[in-house]
Amino acid sequence: MLSTLFSSSQSSDQVTLYPRNPQYDPQRCLETFKLYGEQYRRKNTIAVMGKTKKKNSPVWAYGEALVRAGDQKEVYYCYLCESERKPQKLPVLCGTKGGIDHMVVHGFDREGNKVEKAPATQRRLTSFATMVSTYDYDKFKRLFLRWIVYCQLAFAMLENDYFRELVAFLNIGLAGLLPRAGVTLRRWIMDEYAEQKEGVKAELRLAKSDIHLSFDMWTAPNGIAILSVFGHWISPSGTRQNKLLAFRRVYSKHTGEHQGEIVISVVREYEFEDRVGYIIGDNISSNDAAAHTILSRLYPGLSLEDRTGRRLRCLGHIVNLCANALIFGGGKKGGDKELDRLANKGDSEGCDELWRGRGPVGRLHNIIKYIRWSPQRRQEFMECIKGGELAEFDLLELIADNATRWNSFYTAIGRALTVRERIALFCRRHKPDRPTGGVKRDLLTAQHWTQLDKIHDCLKTFEVASSTTQVHRSYFSEWFQTLSWLLHELDNWRLQFEEDSVGDKTFALLSKCCEASWQKAEKYYRLADDTPIVYAAIMLDPREKKQWFIDEWSHGTPEQQAWIIQVERQMKALWQAQYKPSVANASQRRTAVSQEISDDPRQRRIDYMHKRRRLNDPSEPIDQLDAYLATDTVPRSEEFDVIAFWLERQQTLPQLAKFALDCLAIPCMSDDAERSFSSGRDLITYRRNRLSADIIEATQCLRNWYGRPLKTDPGKAEVYSAFDDEDTIEQEFHGSRRSPDQTYDATCAQEVA
Incomplete structure (x- = not known):
């Protein structure tokens, strides 16, 4: 018996382990076998030899423990399922809990006693109560981990008695599946991380x-x-x-x-x-x-x-530098160092004076900081709207700017323009509690508000440039196109402000700010020559190709017209250096094919007839890039998928498709x-x-x-698991x-x- 028990592994998906089964044969009861495509080992064979203490749990009268070879976890093999010819559930044991939960399905209570069949309503309630307990333990564990990790919950929450009481109230069996200590949860997370990392x-x-x-x-x-x-x-x-x-x-x-x-x-x-x-x-x-x-x-x-x-270079960082140049007229960098020096000295008045020198944006910054500094001033600001025509702006507070984020100024100015009347009313009514100027030295005139309105309109351009290229649906071809569009927009704003400054000097400062921002954008526009991949990304978009550069520069200055030829030359140099197959390799492939002699005389005749043509053909193999650029562009449509376009051409244009897919994988930002x-x-x-x-x-x-x-229909009872279809996430x-x-x-x- 023991010699057969420890013999070679059985390879079958049908096993008989229940001793009372008429088909049971002790001579064929092997230690290891395959079940449902996975390898298992019987654990109770060691207990039979008397080297472990007797198992007293009632579950062992109706089943035994198996060890799954893949992960070395103990699962419960049910004799009753075998005798009833039902598929084995093989729940993870966790001591004896998995077996006890499984026995409930066969009408036993948790003490191993047979329970009388309950009415239909009671059976439904019992089924609901044991639904999670009898569910796949591994899947429950991973779903539980996903919830903990995604919501970033403290590990100590598992040890909280109130939480465990809540889970036990919902399902007493579910409470037993939870880890009892944060260190166990930590181990689970590290194991899950190691497994998922292999998938990546x-x-x-x-x-x-x-x-x-x-x-x-x-x-x-x-x-x-x-x-x-x-x-x-x-x-x-x-x-x-x-x-x-x-x-x-x-x-x-x-x-x-x-x-x-x-x-x-x-x-x-x-x-x-x-x-x-x-x-x-x-x-x-x-x-x-x-x-x-x-x-x-x-x-x-x-x-x-x-x-x-x-x-x-990250496009978002370039947008940030250009926007700051617009807001502060290009003098932000040196001013920040002085602000840091004054702040370290505790000179708040010096900081306010420095901000005041930055024009209307700096004055607004001082007003917002002053109002938000104390709860009393905030309350006073809110009370400026009660009972008046400004009631429609109720509950709108001022938004503080952040010196490291240009878009914080965009939102701060936008909110200030919305509650402009309230700000003016506060500045007129407020009496400072200290012998300081309060907000009197930062009062905003009509000219200041006009400048703020125009600055906000200009910043909308940067908001569009940033938001449209930071989403994952934008392609790297938009990097250079967006920078080019930004230059056009800034130049248009600059020209408009120059015209307006003739009758109103308020716009002279705005024109200088636009000029500083344009110069910053133009600097990185020219630095694109250092990275020809930005040009290649546009040319490898079948909707653009060379036509985008022709439309952009053909009507410009002679220097710009020369850029069309220059960028194509740079792109082809990149293609030849990194992707284009060498002529020697192509020749070797043709030679290798010509040396293959067919066993079929008809094929040998065809090869002979074409041999001279191949040897005397002076033409080089067709360049994939030249052939692609010679074709017409693809019409624009929302349904067109540029990635699918190149995936379909991996067989016919393998090197060029690889070049294009490399471009398409690059993000515009490092956000x-x-x-x-x-x-x-x-x-x-x-x-x-x-x-x-x-x-x-x-x-x-x-x-x-x-x-x-992923959003699911709240009317459906099923639970979506990301592990069932991870590619859809x-x-x-x-x-x-x-x-x-x-x-x-x-x-x-x-x-x-």
Whole structure:
């Protein structure tokens, strides 16, 4: 008996383990066998040998324990299901709980006693009460983890008696499935992270494009530095993937070189060292150093020019710099240093005076800060509307600006214009409680309000440029197109203000501000020559090709007309250097084909007839890029899918399709990392500031990989599980509490001269 029990594994999906089953044969009762496609091992065979104590639970009278080879988990094999020829549920045991819950299905109570059949209504209630308990334990565990991670709940909540009482009230069996301590939940999360990480690695291996990187660094509320690293690629199904690869604590130095080393370690963890494409980030010197470190280490053969061509500037950061130049007339950088110096000295009046010198925007900043400084002033501001014609503006408070975010000025000015009369009324009525000027020195005249109105209209241009390119539906071809449109808009505003300034000097300052903003945008417009991929992205859009450049520059200056030929030359140089198959390789392939001799004499005759034509043909193989550019553009339509267009041409134009898919995978902005910081701020709170670095990274990565919950019909009782169809999850940011016009939080960092 024992010799057969420990013999070789049985390969069958039908086993008989119940000793009272007429088909039971002890000679065929093997230790290991396959059931429903998975390998299992009987656990009670060891107990039979008398080396473990007797099992007293009633579940062992109706079944036994099996060990699943895949994950080494113990499951319950039911003798009653076998005798009734029902499929085995194989619930995870968790001691004996899984078996006890399963026995309820066969009409037993939790003590192992047979229960009389209840009326239909009672049976429905019992079925509802045991529905979750008898459900797949692994699936429940993953759904529970997803809820904890996505909502960023404290692990100690599981130990809260009130929470456990609530769960027990809903289902006594469900309460037993919950972990009893936060450390257990931590282990569950780390195990889930390791498993999901392997899935991301598999996705990266199947990517149809290079994997592009974006990253940014952030200081958490508890003072630790964290580097957020995102990967961007095209999946085999044609979906653009933007996934968080690391949310890693930065120790020691925060230099660009050190950040680059951290990114390299992340790339090696995910095993795509030979597929790193372009690197996009804010325009600060540390990001330049990080990009050169990454590319020089991974691709030692790349020249400095090639490394520079792979370092892309975040469009959102360019928009931020241009918008600040418009708001402050280009003098913000030096003024910020002086503000910091005065603030460190505690000179509030000096700070107010410096802001006052920045024109109407600075005056409005002082008024908003003054009103919001105390609850009494806020209340006084709200009381300005009671009983008057301004009642329609009730409950609208002033919005504070933020020196590091241009769009905060856009929203602050917009709200101030809405409650303009209330601000004027407050300034007239208010009596300061201290011997200071209060808001008297910052009163806004009619000219000031006109300037604020025009500045707000101008900033709407930047809001459109930012919001339309930060969503994941925008393509990299829009990077250069948006910058070009921004230049046109700023030039139109500048010309309009110059004309208006003839009769009203109020517009002279606005014209100078537009000029400063235009110069900033024009600087990065010309720097696009360093990264020819921005031109290639437009040409590889079948709706644009060369026609966009012709429409943009053919009616301009001679210099602009020459740009049409120049960008095409740069794009073709990039194609020949990195994608175009070499003539030698093509010749080798033709030679290899010609040397294959067929066994069929008819085929040999055909080969002979065409041999001279092949040998005497002086023409080179058709260039894929030239052939593509020679065709007409595709008509524009909302239904056109440019990614699907190139996926369909992977067989006929393999190298060119790869070139295009690489362009399509690049994001216009590095805002994904910025969004992850908003989510991290909700995790690392002042009451949860001792979380270890590994659990912080695991939870933030899982939260990003799970994606936002999909909306379901509230009338349906079924529960949607993202694990059933993970490809349908929309991988975009979902943690920010800001409105769409405030999602990009540009950092006020040192600009590269």
